[in-house]
Amino acid sequence: MTVLLALATAVLVVTGGVFTLLAAVGVVRLPDVYTRMHAASKAGTVGSGLMLLAAGLHSLEGAVLARAVAGVAFFLLTAPVAAHLVARAAHRAGYRPTRLTVLDEMAEARRRAERNRP
Amino acid sequence: MDAGTILSAATGLALLLMCAAFFLTAWRVVRGPTLPDRIVALDMLVATAIGFIAVVAIRTGFALYIDIAIALGLVGFLATAALARFVASRGLPGGEEEEAPPEPTRRRPGRARR
């Protein structure tokens, strides 16, 4: 039983580590803020969430596990909000996306609005 | 194989992976090139630090570390939100990078950007 628990914890911890590393690789390799945010907000959140779940599982206490699950739920709620805030601020401030970008309907809408303004 | 060996091997491996992640992200913080890039990287650093603390909780057996990780998550979110507000209120400063480099796959480290 303890071996089984240790195995489950080990799998969670290593998976979390791999996701965290890949998120960091994404933050380094992707070409602009907006694409980097994809890596940080998805893989990064999943990575640290798995780690926290592993720690909760390892403790074998209901109270600690409940706290860990609440923490993960909290991260899942806040990570997209944080990414959204930064993306919105960056786009409104005028940081341009990479040249690979094929479509930017948000900038088009803004240009249209500016043209219609007297 | 007993439980202790499995756990110490797995947590050791995870610490190694996260160390690499930490340095890669720190490189992005230093390199930039724009403020939002640095904010995203700092957010990622917080996530990695939470992972570190969780692994330390497993290694030492102190459940208290989990509370510290959750508190760090709270503070990290507030910091990111505050920095995003700063970007929104400051706008685009003259002279800061406007366009990302053309090719994403090959990036030579020492190349001038502007």
Next chain:
Amino acid sequence: MRRLLAPAVLALAWAAVTGSFAWPNLVLGLAVAALALFFVRGHARAGARPAAVRPGRLLSLLALFVKELALSAWRVAVLVARPRMVLRPGIFAFPLTVTSDFEIALLANLITLTPGTLSVDVSEDRRVLYVHALDCSDPAGARRGIAEGFERKIMEAFR
């Protein structure tokens, strides 16, 4: 009854974080939740509350979310690990069918945590959600995917 929803959820979160689901602790949590809600009373608007909650549909939405989250982390990981990344990023406009603040916020959050998409902004009139996609070669398909997936499920769960 719906007025009690927010304090109840907050009290449960309190119990989970403090690690005890005993009655005195739940009551204390309820008191703290009421106090916190009292402080933000001026900012909460009617649209911030769901019109109705269907637990079954909510569970199905939750299941879809967990599946999509796992898939999304996996896709980003695979994309990033490839030696040559194939990227066609772009921002497309998604016309919203959901109307209330609560539903828009939930949809935006769900979109951010699903494969290849990230919500950037909501238009002033709350009709359009701007979504950044890693692969924006087929914006019409992406729009259809969101409308028939999450948006429909949200409307089923909260109306």
